[in-house]
Amino acid sequence: MAFPPQHTSAGDIEKAPLPPAHLGEDKPTTTLQEDIAAYGLEKVYARHGRFVETLLLPPTSPSDDPHDPYNWSSWIKHVLLVQVAFHAMMGPFSAAAVIPSFETFVEDFGVSITQASYLVSVPIVFLGFFPLLWAPISNRIGRRPVLLISALFSAAMHFAGAYCHSYGTLMVTRVFQAIFLAPPQSLGANMVNEMFFQHEKGQKLGIWTLLTSLGPPVAPLIMGPVVWNTGKWQWTFYLLAIINLVQFILYIFLAPETAGFVRPNRGTPEADAAAVSPKPKTPWWKLYFSFKRTSPAPWSQVPIETVRPFTMGLHLTVLLPAIAYSIAFAYTNVLLTVEIPALLGRKYGLNPQQIGLQFVGAVIGAILGEIVAGTGSDWWMIWRTKRAGGNREPEMRLPFGLPGFILGAVGILIFGVQLQNTAAGHWNVTPIIGVAIAVFGTQIVTTVCYAYAIESVPKAIQYRVSPFIAFVRQLYAFTAPFYLNIPFEEWGYAKAAGLLCALTGGVGFLLVFLCLIFGRKWRHVDPQA
Incomplete structure (x- = not known):
């Protein structure tokens, strides 16, 4: 047949x-x-x-x-997807939003520029860990209540941050901002699985990962002019709080619950008859204004479920792509977000508004990269599946992502070499072209690594993949700012970029290439839980 x-x-x-x-x-x-x-x-x-x-x-x-959720109209699915993807962007966006205010923090709080940078790096850690806790909570009460809590309480914490008068209290609010912005870092991939078919997931995951990747470069691009024109760092937090409140309102009216729907097991006459038997029509408002348990799992199991995603480290088809993606993310997104204000601002004598504009290249690179990565990887998989006579293997996706590591490495090298070769005090666009190329490549890596890692494990444990990858990425990203400036200061821009180029294009490429060669074998011997 x-x-x-x-x-x-x-x-x-x-x-x-x-x-x-x-x-x-x-x-x-x-x-x-x-x-x-x-x-x-x-x-x-x-x-x-x-x-x-x-x-x-x-x-x-x-x-x-x-x-x-599979049968929802396309516009409902996509409105919800964009909301969750934008919400996921707000985590790294909030973390990076204070970068243009570093000099102001030094003056107002009497801290060093290094201490001011901790207002970025410390939230990154909490953005990595707390998705592990929010995931089992959302499995019990649903995605919708958790997203509403996240938007409302993060708004409160951002307003609180605007009224802080000391470095310590601001740091405390920064921690809670990260905690309440953490849920969509893991829920996004789960909600894509709950709404979209397999042949669509590469593209839909790509939308979510694109906005997550846009957080670090878009934040200073917007906040640089805000701080420069208002003269107050507090407006950074006012704007973040307003965004969160708008999200809360949109979730109330445009975010139905995706979790907890039980699909029939067709294949027997009884099951088929039950699947197609008439069902009472559910009033539309119940989808938005009623809450219920989506899983009877006991709350006592939350602690063990919080650490259970770490078992994904036993699956090489998840661990290696997670590390490869983290390397590419740290040495493109994080490197360029942290070092552009220091390196370009110092060499070209840029003010906060001008520094913010340097992130246009990263934004353009990420958007173009996702246009290629999302739809392109799905088309690639369809083509490979047809060639294999309908047999679909997760490893078929990986060749599409390997050029991303090369492009990321090339972009980093262009950034460092051109930054070293251009004249001080005279702005030059060529380092920003390198930034765009690097982020373009990393976006391809992001979409392919996420999609492959999720597809490579049994469906019953796929929900653990996203929080695990988020944790690995954020942990690696947290450590990067502590040492990234050392090679640039001691070796010069070109040599430092060469080192990071080798790590991205060499180590990252190799880890994914190993999955391409041995992934099918590893999946057959991987633990199933």
Whole structure:
């Protein structure tokens, strides 16, 4: 019979039986329409008619329930996706938002420029750890309540930060800002899995990872002119608080719950009949204004579930891409965010507003990179799957991401060499071109590594992947600012960039290449929980 390509996880793919065409039969015994009718899928396939060639027959097909997140209208899915992706951006955005205010903090609080930089690096640690705690909480009470809490309380903490009069109290509010901005760092990938089909996930994850990557460069780009024109660092926190309150209002009216929906297990007459039997219509307002437990799991298990994502470190197909991505992220996004104010500002004599404008290159590079990475990697996977006769393997995605490491390395090298070769006091655009190339490459790496790591483990434990990768990335990003300035100060711009170029294009590339060669074998011997 005609058998559409799968849209399940790697574990499901391995367990699924091959279609008769793969067994050497000369012609199908049933038609696709007969198979659809046999399982009671007429309404499902009518609803997703344009996806017929990519949907899988039971038991993984969407239900016939209009409240199944798979069956939501496209605009509801995408509005929610953009909200969560923007919310995920607010974590690193908030962390980097104070960069243009470093000099003001030195004057107002009597601290060194290094101590002022801790107002960026300390929140990064909490952004890495607390998604591990928020994930099991959201599994019990749903994604929607956690996102509402996150937006409301982070707004309160940002307002509190604007009224601090000492370095210590500001640091305390910075910590709580990071804690309450942490949830979407892990929930975004889970919500993509709950709303979108397998053939769409590369593109949709790409939107989420794009906005996460845009946080560090966009923050100083916006806050530099704000601080320069108002003359007050407090306006940084006023603006952040206002953004969070707008998010809270939008979540109330435009964010239905994605977790907790139980899809029928089709394949038996009883299950098929239950799947298509008429259901009472749920009033639309209940999707937005009612809350309920989405899982009966006991609260006593939250501590162990908080540390359970660390078991992803036992899966080489998750650990190695996480490290490779963290290296690329640290030496492009973090390096350029931290060092642009110091290196370019000092060499070219730039004010805070001018420093902020230097991040335009990073923003352009990230956007262009995601245009290529999201849709491109999905098309690549469809093409590879067709060539393999419908057999989909996670490793098929990796060749698309390898050039990203090379581009990231080349961009870093251009940045360092051109910064060294240009004349002091005369601004030159060529280092920013290097920044754009580096971030373009890293965005390709980000989307491919996230998608591969999620696809490479069984579906039952995929929810652990995102918080684990976020933790590894944030931990690596936290340590980077403590040593990145040393090679630039002692070796010069070009040699320091050469070192980081080798780490990104060499070590990062190698780790993903090992997954490409050995990933299928590792997945067969990986622990299942």
